[in-house]
Amino acid sequence: MASSALLESIVPGIPVRRGKVRDIYDFGDKLLFVATDRISAFDWILPNGIPDKGRILTKLSEMWFERLDVKNHLISMDPHDVPLPEGTDYDSLLGRSMVVRKTEVVPIECVIRGYLSGSGWKEYQKSQSVCGISLKEGLTESDRLPELIFTPATKAEEGHDINISFEQMVDIVGQDLSEQLRDMSLDIYRRGAEFALTKDIIIADTKFEFGQIDNEVILIDEVLTPDSSRFWPVDLYEPGKGQPSYDKQFVRDWLETTSWDKNSEPPELPVEIIEKTREKYIEAYEKLVEEPFSWK
Numbered sequence: 602m603a604s605s606a607l608l609e610s611i612v613p614g615i616p617v618r619r620g621k622v623r624d625i626y627d628f629g630d631k632l633l634f635v636a637t638d639r640i641s642a643f644d645w646i647l648p649n650g651i652p653d654k655g656r657i658l659t660k661l662s663e664m665w666f667e668r669l670d671v672k673n674h675l676i677s678m679d680p681h682d683v684p685l686p687e688g689t690d691y692d693s694l695l696g697r698s699m700v701v702r703k704t705e706v707v708p709i710e711c712v713i714r715g716y717l718s719g720s721g722w723k724e725y726q727k728s729q730s731v732c733g734i735s736l737k738e739g740l741t742e743s744d745r746l747p748e749l750i751f752t753p754a755t756k757a758e759e760g761h762d763i764n765i766s767f768e769q770m771v772d773i774v775g776q777d778l779s780e781q782l783r784d785m786s787l788d789i790y791r792r793g794a795e796f797a798l799t800k801d802i803i804i805a806d807t808k809f810e811f812g813q814i815d816n817e818v819i820l821i822d823e824v825l826t827p828d829s830s831r832f833w834p835v836d837l838y839e840p841g842k843g844q845p846s847y848d849k850q851f852v853r854d855w856l857e858t859t860s861w862d863k864n865s866e867p868p869e870l871p872v873e874i875i876e877k878t879r880e881k882y883i884e885a886y887e888k889l890v891e892e893p894f895s896w897k
């Protein structure tokens with residue numbers, strides 16, 4: 602099997618654009634959107650992949666696209682729906698690819714927060730606000746917020762995304778589109794989180810991306826996955842502290858125990874950290890989908 606972490610030239614001859622996790626091949630009006638097993642933490646791509654991670658994220662996004670009833674970029678799960686050149690490593694694409702509509706990406710990360718966590722909790726402790734939005738006093742870490750908040754960010758080419766106010770978002774993409782994206786994000790989060798809760802998963806917060814095509818706004822990228830969201834198991838939920846989660850917490854916690862300074866190449870992950878992280882992704886998948894994970 603080809604190394605799924607880097608996937609060097611799975612589709613020979615077609616220029617590839619690499620995100621942190623995805624390899625994107627351009628076929629004109631369509632993209633082949635391939636989720637590799639790469640994992641990032643603290644804004645670095647780690648030297649090891651997590652086996653099957655790309656397949657898990659792809660199947661989860663597919664589930665949501667089917668369930669959410671919102672216009673989105675998914676055309677098909679079959680890589681043959683783009684003209685793959687001779688020599689394509691088709692087996693390595695299976696289960697981790699989507700053929701999607703190519704859009705003009707709206708340069709805003711649409712973040713919805715339902716709970717107080719991470720950088721939001723840090724800011725709240727200092728100024729009783731999250732991304733500049735004032736909140737009531739007396740909240741504790743991981744508390745459910747009195748109401749959902751929309752906290753947009755700009756997509757940084759390198760490093761951290763930058764939080765912006767709704768007014769700054771309006772300056773960048775206009776009033777109408779800002780309101781439309783905010784309302785769509787709130788609606789999708791609400792419906793997704795409600796469904797996840799029936800599977801004993803709290804979606805504490807998440808990030809959506811949208812694209813424009815033919816004067817239409819559609820949901821793109823990955824949706825409600827443990828990479829784009831904080832997933833917490835309901836049965837262990839206990840406000841007043843950080844929550845165990847289904848995402849990269851394992852990897853982050855392990856990295857914190859090393860001497861890595863987060864400003865240089867990150868260290869190799871030990872086998873057991875890779876394996877435990879893989880199990881967490883699979884656990885999240887199996888809870889939400891209620892089927893054993895299999896990508897065939």
Ligand SMILES: Nc1ncnc2c1ncn2[C@@H]1O[C@H](COP(=O)(O)OP(=O)(O)O)[C@@H](O)[C@H]1O
Pocket residue numbers: 619620621622623624625632674701702703704705706810812821822823
């Ligand atoms: N339908 C689409 N059309 C154009 N670009 C898209 C589409 N869906 C997702 N993208 C872009 O593809 C990239 C996904 O790759 P990923 O590895 O997740 O990147 P990132 O490092 O930015 O998270 C993102 O830049 C995203 O904006």
Ligand SMILES: [Mg+2]
Pocket residue numbers: 620622822
């Ligand atoms: Mg991404």
